Amino acid sequence: MSIANTSSAYANAVYHGVFAQGGTIIWNRDSFGFGGNPATLSFLHFDSDADATAWAEVEGRHCVIRVDIGDANQIYQIAPQHFQHQIANATPFPWSFVFDGMVNVNGVDREHWALAKNQVSNNNISNNAAGDLAGPAFEFLTQNLASVDIIDGAMDGC
Numbered sequence: 001m002s003i004a005n006t007s008s009a010y011a012n013a014v015y016h017g018v019f020a021q022g023g024t025i026i027w028n029r030d031s032f033g034f035g036g037n038p039a040t041l042s043f044l045h046f047d048s049d050a051d052a053t054a055w056a057e058v059e060g061r062h063c064v065i066r067v068d069i070g071d072a073n074q075i076y077q078i079a080p081q082h083f084q085h086q087i088a089n090a091t092p093f094p095w096s097f098v099f100d101g102m103v104n105v106n107g108v109d110r111e112h113w114a115l116a117k118n119q120v121s122n123n124n125i126s127n128n129a130a131g132d133l134a135g136p137a138f139e140f141l142t143q144n145l146a147s148v149d150i151i152d153g154a155m156d157g158c
Contacts, residue, residue, distance in 0.1 A: 017061025056153030
């Protein structure tokens with residue numbers, strides 16, 4: 001994966017839209033789908049939570065996972081090394097986001113940050129299986145790490 005425009009990437013937070021059913025976030029491949037070649041899970045930088053919520057409403061994403069990445073400019077490690085999850089078959093933390101360029105989102109250029117599938121599992125697994133590992137890991141992070149949170153998207157009360 002190439003890193004482009006690294007000098008311009010100074011996001012404070014990156015966001016990933018997720019789905020919910022009956023008021024509960026769906027913590028699996030339905031919300032954490034990997035795609036592309038190489039396979040990644042996409043996160044976008046928005047200028048504010050309000051901008052991320054507006055995007056989620058347009059995209060039909062019920063809730064949004066927010067990850068505060070501080071002043072990272074190319075790579076950000078999710079969770080410190082000693083911070084351990086109990087997700088079977090998932091690679092231990094830290095996992096790394098990589099800034100991989102700008103994308104146009106509804107007419108506005110946004111920073112795209114990618115979580116590679118091989119960060120989630122060292123095994124040769126499917127994109128769906130990677131999503132099934134990433135979902136519970138992010139649920140764990142939202143419950144145990146202040147820099148990872150949930151905000152409202154198209155649904156209130158996330």
